[in-house]
Amino acid sequence: MTEKTIKNWVITGSKGNVGAALVETLTASRTRVFGIDYGTEQHVDEVNQFYTYLEADLIDIEDVQRVFNEIQIRVNNIHVWINVVGGFAIGTTIEDTTAADWSKM
Numbered sequence: 482m483t484e485k486t487i488k489n490w491v492i493t494g495s496k497g498n499v500g501a502a503l504v505e506t507l508t509a510s511r512t513r514v515f516g517i518d519y520g521t522e523q524h525v526d527e528v529n530q531f532y533t534y535l536e537a538d539l540i541d542i543e544d545v546q547r548v549f550n551e552i553q554i555r556v557n558n559i560h561v562w563i564n565v566v567g568g569f570a571i572g573t574t575i576e577d578t579t580a581a582d583w584s585k586m
Contacts, residue, residue, distance in 0.1 A: 491555045493517045493539055494566030503563065504539050513561075515552050518566065539566050 490507055494500040495516025507514045508531040516534045533555070537548040552559060573582075 489513045489558055489560050491515045491559055491562045493564045499565045504532060517548055
């Protein structure tokens with residue numbers, strides 16, 4: 482990844498397994514990452530000049546707008562937004578997963 486490629490990434494669910502792996506990989510390649518998750522704790526090894534952690538309840542549209550505005554104050558453009566926040570309903574096939582379970586995920 483070069484300096485002229487994608488620069489500002491947003492990763493929701495940045496404290497989860499997938500989100501944390503993305504944060505680690507991207508910041509190691511000197512990509513600017515804003516990690517969004519619920520709760521104020523952050524992983525110590527993720528704290529560096531390329532990573533900013535922001536707390537938000539991503540189910541609350543007003544909180545999503547607040548954190549989006551906060552990012553826009555810090556950078557002019559968001560180049561990539563990846564949503565990996567959420568959980569998984571285990572125990573049924575895809576065909577048998579209810580609309581309510583999909584909404585939770």
